[in-house]
Amino acid sequence: MGLTAQPRIRLGTFPTPLYFAERLTAQLGGPRIYIKRDDLTGLALGGNKTRMLEYLVADALEQGATHLITEGGPQSNHVRQTLAAARLTGLETVIVSNTTDPNPPVQGNFLLDHIFGIEYHRVSEERDRPARMAQLADELAANGYVPYVIPGGGSNGVGALGYVAAMLELNYQLWDQGVSASAFYLPNGGGGTHAGVALGAALYGAEYGVRGIMIEDNAAIGAERSWKIVQETAGRLGIACPLTKNDIICVDGFVGEAYAVPTPEGLDAIRLLARAEAILLEPVYSAKAFAGMLADIQCGMYSSKESVIFLHTGGTAALFAMTEELAPILDGNERTRHDATL
Ligand SMILES: Cc1ncc(COP(=O)(O)O)c(C=O)c1O
Structure with missing residues (x-):
């Protein structure tokens, strides 16, 4: 196509x-x-993530998604823009964030994430993020929702x-x-x-x-x-x-x-x-x-x-x-x- x-x-x-x-x-x-x-x-x-999300979120909507699941650190630009895109399209968002800090400073991108409204799940290592996203997707699907997983940075x-x-x-x-x-x-x-x-x-x-x-x-x-x-x-x-x-x-x-x-x-x-x-x-x-x-x-x-x-x-x-x-x-x-x- x-x-x-x-x-x-x-x-x-x-x-x-x-x-x-x-x-x-x-x-x-x-x-x-x-x-x-x-x-x-x-x-x-x-x-840059705006251009990528225009296609990712459209794909999610085509697939009947109810939730976007994505990943990033507390200062992720991609997470900030995904939360914003979800607000414009009525989708829920679940974020998997890697940080060892139980209370990352609410500054910069993370501050904006809180303004948009963030539900985030913490893992210690970046390499653990995909497995946690898959787990959360399974849980949502088991509850009748349609999750759409966006890899880090929408890449x-x-x-x-x-x-x-x-x-x-x-x-x-x-x-x-x-x-x-x-x-x-x-x-x-x-x-x-x-x-x-x-x-x-x-x-x-x-x-x-x-x-x-x-x-x-x-x-x-x-x-x-x-x-x-x-x-x-x-x-x-x-x-x-x-x-x-x-x-x-x-x-x-x-x-x-x-x-x-x-x-x-x-x-x-x-x-x-x-x-x-x-x-x-x-x-x-x-x-x-x-x-x-x-x-x-x-x-x-x-x-x-x-x-x-x-x-x-x-x-x-x-x-x-x-x-x-x-x-x-x-x-x-x-x-x-x-x-x-x-
Ligand atoms: C400001 C900024 N520039 C560049 C990049 C890199 O883009 P890509 O992951 O597509 O290589 C990112 C990724 O998050 C970003 O936030």
Whole structure:
């Protein structure tokens, strides 16, 4: 079944802007940097999961689901957006969250989860989440409900359809703005976004290469994971896959110590983009990916006449739970004066 025939519901505001970062481009001396603003997708503060949930929730509704079951840590952007999507569609939501903290701080995404209303089941380890979701699905089914399980980050062949469609949207914007791009950068976590982008880029004849900056695990694992999702998505579309595994380019070197632990170059990227363009990245995904793109630019991979695109996948809500981690770039205080005598 082709893309337009796939079940989809509207959850976001599209198209998102394709923004030319003119000041940053000038500051770096080129290439021309464009930012695809998927931090502005509109659903509950936006982010990449909106596009994926448009297909996942539509699939759930087609299957007569009463409940969405999904997984993530307390600062999961995917969980926040799933709770919001459920509110728009009348579905119940059950969340399996991995944390050893019996009372995770109600901040950032987790604060928003509470506003939307969250029922969550705690497991200690991330690897225990799928089994717990399956158990909860069985319990719901035994009680006459219809559960629909969404894997972490919505990264499967249904969710990735959202990014196949996004590439169609981007194609029009590139044509409209007269841009011919050399590369497209994005973070690769669960790999669904990268899978959809890579497949969509191939299907719609993109000139640019797609580079997924790993933000957890290594490039070999990431490429394998995204490749599986590419095949699943192509199957769902009923097409022969136009890619091979070698076409999935994942880049190592920017994870740092671990997933969700900020890196110095990521923090620098947050400050750079905030001060050049007033656009906010966050340390877990977008800042590490942006740092990956900057490293390629700084090593001279592109001429000043070329154009590159960065997919801003959102996640900004997590900033509000990371004051300590952001401390190294909070250097404004020395300029604060208290003019008591005025
Ligand atoms: C803000 C943000 N960016 C990027 C990603 C990675 O997307 P994917 O899991 O599809 O690789 C996520 C995943 O949760 C995210 O929340």
